[in-house]
Amino acid sequence: MATETASPGTIVEDIPRKPTMLGTLGAFCRGNPLGAFGGFIVIAMCVMAVFAPLLTSYDPTANDFGAMLSAPDWEHWLGTDQFGRDLLSRIIYGARTALLVGFVSSFAGCFLGLILGVSSAYFGGRFDLLFQRVMDVFMAFPLIILALAVVAIFGTGVVNVIIAITIPVIPRAARIVRASALAIREMPYVDAARANGFSHTRIIFRHMMPNVMAPFLIILTAQVGQAILIEASLSYLGLGVQEPVPAWGLMLRGGAQEYAESAPWVAIFPGLAITLAVFGFNLFGDSLRDWLDPKMKT
Amino acid sequence: DAQTPKRGGVLKFVVPDEPPSFDGHRETTFALIHPIAPFYSVLIRPNPQDPDNPAKFECDVCTEMPSPADGGKTFTFKIRKDIKFHDGSPLTSADVLATFQRIIFPKEGISSARQAQLSMVESVTAPDADTVVFKLKHPSGAFIPALAAPFHFIYSKAKLDADPRWYEQNIMGSGPFVFDVREAGARITGKRYDGYHHKGQPYLDGFEAIFAKTQTLRVQAIRGDQAAAEFRGLPPKSRDDLVAALGKDITVQESDWNCLLITSPNHERKPFDDARVRRALTLAVDRWGGAEALSKIAIVKTVGGIVFPNHPLAATKEELQQMAGYWPDIKKSRAEARRLLKEAGQENLKFTLANRAVDQPYTIVGTWLIDQWKQIGVEVTQKAEATGPFYAQLRSGNFDVALDFNCQSVVNPLSDTSKFLGVAAGDQYGRYKSQKLEDLHAKMNQIADVGEQRKIMRQFEKIVLDEEAHNSISLWWYRIIPHRSYMKGWKISSSHYINNQLDVVWIDK
């Protein structure tokens, strides 16, 4: 019977099953305590953003001149700012802005970069060459100037800040994605797809894109953190989201400058919020990188 | 100060911005005055020891303040004979003439920023070497204050003849200090001019104007003694911090400031074409309560009308409280505001406030206003932008409501209030036209009697702020100058443009 070519009965069934979600999660946490910590921060932040109204009873924009710059106490856990607004509630609502800007801009930017990068690698040749030149231009272009110009053109406000942050993300994402897509393009399964006469779109979307997810996820998470930081910097330069919208960078603009010493909580807490969030995303992305990189596995 | 001034020392001070050129006739920014004014003399100026007194202009290069002749239409200035430019050439009436010709009647290719303020001048002549005569088209109370503007540096005719634009890139005046170096973006320094015509002055060996964009940094520079002062004005909290940190080493001078923020609804855009809506917006604002709170966090303080608060032409508190938006009872005001909105069918009004992206005091006041409007159910978002795009927006009329501002040097209400005239004046962005206002303004400008002027001014103010609510005024600015106590002889004024020649300033270390 050993000679029968295809006798299903003899195939040993002891082969790896797809690991469960929970199992994967557990493995990730065990292998990357730092990454798990980062992930925890990220999740906490999302929870904060979603359930903001439940977590605080203060209106983040309501002025209260009776309680200007009051230090942290039982009433205002993190104190108030110069308008007497509750800092905790502004930080909690600020998570919304941060996540909105962070997620939307990095998702939009990374996805556009993904499509461009993969297409460029797939088509290669002249298209790739031209594309690379364009990417070079954008890469070399000072990021903050690009953002500055976009905000100057479209004006301030959340949407425009998102646009401003998204544009520089595209070439960065595209470049990284392209690098791995070039390797994927040489994979036999892409050749097999081509040999099957599948359309370019199908090969790009169905066969290549899902396989550059690892680098994609990594820059995605890193970019979320980066976007939050850029948003803060833009606010600091007076170009970002505007008062009275609760946003972390903006809180540092008015606050950190004048009250950093006499009312340090105004500067400390939003700064910590940004740092912690960016820290969380980076830590998570970093560990994801280690985890997804087959070479890193011991 | 009873003390006798000491000589010596270099005064370091910080300036928030760098001037684009050195030409005072052409530029309008205080950033030019702070580092450049010490190099030049002017014809007349506010008294450095009492800069806010409207009656106390004093001569710089002239011998004495002239009395008006010809029914207030002719002013004859005698020029001092002992004045030399820094290059050694004598300063004569020809130089003064050339200077004011350039300012009032600029030749093709020359930019003059304050031509309009001196539009009442018909001619300037110099009959002899030490006489300059100004002839006006009509008598005007605005003339002398306009003439005393700190930008009217006296240039050398010889230099102007050789190159009318020479002064844009070069400095050569007859002021207390001689130009030393300019480091692009970093600093401008001057050395004492020994041949200065006010004898014994200046007291300083020199000065160093350091450009520093960030406000916190300027405060800290004073604290760390990298600079003795900043002459624009710092927020109250910074003052308190400096006082707390430095105690007697810091001296604070404060004054009302001839600057105001103006809420300008765009009359060409619905629903702001409706006076009821505009009135509702001004009624919602609690100026009396806000003044107290904002003065702790922003460089604004005094509640006022369209005239600089301490000026004789300004409204008194009682007069103010008659006007919409200034009523003592804010509840009543807001109730009225809601009623008006309802009447106009704008209960759910939402709009965008166009503002300058400058913290002090623009965005802070903007943020406060937004909260005030929220109290009558109006939802406002702020769009704060860099000055360039901000102006572009105002000029194109592509905005709902703007937070415009008016900042003048020498207090001169007759001229300053032209800001509230119709579109013709060019810098009134509310886009309304009112013949009535124009007539009132013209009338007010052509009579000499202060009592009459005041009456017309009240009518004018009532129309602008209350009846039509073309504009509304938030709070007047408040200038706080904390400086190192060793800097002496400098007196605060109502404008960051004036009193910055530094000839009377000295250091006591």
Next chain:
Amino acid sequence: MLRYVIKRLLLMIPTLFGAAVLIFLLMRTIPGDICYLRLAAGGGSVVQDVLDNCRRELGLDQPMWMQFWTFIKGLITFDFGKSMWTNRPIIDEIALRFQLSLQVAIMATLTAVLIAIPLGTIAAVKQNTWIDYFVRTFTIAGIAMPSFWLGILIILTILVTSKAWFGVPWMPPIRYVPIWQDPWYNLSMLIWPALATGYRYSAVATRMTRSALLEVLREDYVRTARAKGLYEKLVINRHALRNALLPVVTVVGIEFAFLMGGLVVTEQVFNLNGLGKLFVESVLNHDYAMTQFLVMMVVAIFAFTNFVVDICYAWLDPRIRYTR
């Protein structure tokens, strides 16, 4: 080799041209007007004639293509023209700022490298121990802190501790003096931003060192080196680190280029009169000539740094150096 250099230099041209087109269009899409901005600084009124006059002087009344041509011609002939805002030659305007930016960039890069390589190495060697975790946390914290916040904290700390220790608050100088004129003064000003920036920038380089080294440590030749019975120190330093540093060089090079043009926020915080500040000012002032020049300069520096990095790479890596 020469061929390659020429080819690479020629390849910069399309990049530069692309950047030229981009910045030219970008600047002109930003609403606002340099003349108005200047004439209305105090909120006063502006006469149309004066405005037109100013525009004419700056050549802003000319058709777009003409303005573009003037710009490109200037670039080709190395005649960079005058700043529209100050009307002074651009070269004079930037000389001092360039010096400052260059010095900060060099100091920050050095700081970054001095932090990154030892930390990255130790983290890789001690992978998944608390040392590794500490290094990663430390470096990631660097990029996570907003630079302006870090800057403010640094200045405040200096002020407060100096007051506590010496009785008078001390503040780093706010005015740049070239290092050869007064090294002490110069360093006491620039060391802070350089440290802050270097720390921030070290994050990427540390991570790169760590991951490159981790990869290299799994390479066969490292195993070979161990199999030869070499001392562990030799294995790491001679065999592993040399290979791992190649990608780090690239990253550091690119970061250096970014530093030359992108220190906008840090410069504001420490009042550095550098290119970043000039950049922001000229964009906000609508100083087309200056902005265009600066962008072209930064792009050129970027392209050139890349080129130098490649050359270094080739020089460091014999595989590239001698390819056939």
Next chain:
Amino acid sequence: MQTTAEGAAKPLSGEVLSSHAAAKTGKPVLEIENLSVQFRSSHGLVRAVENVGYTVHPGEMVAIVGESGSGKSVSALTIMRLLAQTAEITSGTVVFDGRDLLKLSDEEMRRVRGHHVSMIFQEPMTSLNPVLKIGLQIMEPLFIHLKMSPEEAKARAIELLTLVGITDPESRLEQYPHQLSGGMRQRVMIAIGLACNPKLLIADEPTTALDVTIQAQILELMKDLSRRLGIAVIIITHNLGIVARYADRVNVMYAARIVESGTAEEVFGNARHPYARGLLSAVPRLDRGRAMRLQTIEGAPPNLLKPPEGCRFRPRCRFAIDKCTINPPLVEFEPGHCAACHRSAELESIDKPVAASHETIGAVANGGSGPILQLKDVTKFFPISGGFFQAKKLVRAVNNVTLDIAPGETLGLVGESGCGKSTLGRVVLRLDDPTDGKILFEGADLANAGADQMLAVRKKMQVIFQDPFSSLNPRMTVGEIIAEPMRVHQILPKEKIHDRVAELLSLVGLHGYMADRYPHQLSGGQRQRVGIARALSVNPKFIVCDEAVSALDVSIQGQVINLLEGLQQKLGLSYLFIAHDLAVVRHISHKVAVMYLGKIVEYAPADELFANPKHPYTQALLAAAPIPDPVIERSRPRRIITGELPSPLRPPPGCVFNPRCPLAVENCRKEIPALRELGPKHWVACSEV
């Protein structure tokens, strides 16, 4: 089993040391006893090596063979104590020269490594440090262990390079690894290993990554050195041919244990463990034709995370009995020949070759119509942007190839790595466009076919790639992978696709339920079957098999070859079968073309070619390929070809083979020989035969 090496082997030179004499008399250099190693992983403990023990004597070459993952490398690395940090040695001793290596301190161990024991690894391309000069890398151990001065070290390095047969050693010292060819690099590795005159050399798959001709050169060298210098060698490989040709003793490992050990002749001639027997019979033989099906071992190796109870081979064993649930000990049933099987004594009698294994393969179902595929002067040049600093160059990957394939026929294409086989395959599939020439598929030229025409052709022409791991999209389930072409090309109505997938799966010997799995959940052989099923999904007439079995373990390779042959019989498919393993090609092909540096040098019916190779290169290739039978091997003449493969960037002028050709004459350097028909359908491109 007393057939000694002296009798059969033809020593190349130097002093001859009888390995068996030493084995009998001398003390072993290395004695491993009861060694167990485990790895901690996120999924649990992997017992990679269990109770392994063997001895090695001076001058002896001991081979360790076994399926991939059976613990060969781990057991070797344990000797060097170079295991990953996650490894734990749970028991055992490794006594080398009287000392237990496992008990030495790190520092003492370091002094042993490279000095007394050295190791050579599989990948010559990556085993040398790319940024250090060869000289330094050879001299390092000399400095460290022997404390030589630079001059002494240099002299020794030159001596070593000469010893391993590298010409011009002095200037080589200044070169970097990338400037050497793969074979030379491996020689340098050997030189490093020999630097301090070690007593034991461990070679972990030292030639797997090399071309067959180069592989033979390296192994000859090692064998020779071992004899001359009395060095004990442990060689790890899964190439049984190599074992047969070079090894004195063989240890067969299966699932972390040694299941059989003995002299090469014993194990090959008289294997006592069913796994060893299966392994041997699954190898296609160069000396046997296409007549028979291969015997295979069904199933996949066990998962070491939870190995089966008792005998680990039990689930795959044809002879398993109840007793096999008890772990069989390794019993020495003849002196020096041990096996771990309860039934090893009776194995000889019960393992009668099954009838099926003699089942012949049916005749070619040639419908008599014209060839399905004809290549005429097909040429493919790649312009590459030179090196880093250089101008563009042309890689002449395929140069004027003319071939044809009839329906139902298999054309084998052999040649060393980089000779252009894959490129030819890709050009046929139009994955790359040919530079020149005609590709006639069913009479229509594809070289210039438009998109529509190609689409039609693509349904008749499919491909199976070498690497089962990378030729399936890891993000799609098996079902999706197989169904996709049918769905996209609307070959079947939607509702029928599901059934067709199941049908295809069973056709290639997989279960229907596997359609829901992802590729990583399948074993290598199963994955390759999925690849075949995908190729079959559009009912092709012609399949390009580009090294379709090269990456598979011998036992699985046998399964796949049998499957391909079966399908050909059933469906009348034609194959272009690309491989470098001559035995495999011999087994499966009707016709064979031999390629060298982009050119076809010989082209003939398979049996004719193997029986009567004409071209000197073909002859060399056949000579270099070892046959897994020590008896035959030792009687075979060795004609090891010398020289390195030239670069396709700069092919030599004239006949591309001339620099390595024993027959080369002056004319060969000038004229490019054309293909001549020397016998019936036997074409050769050589002017000297």
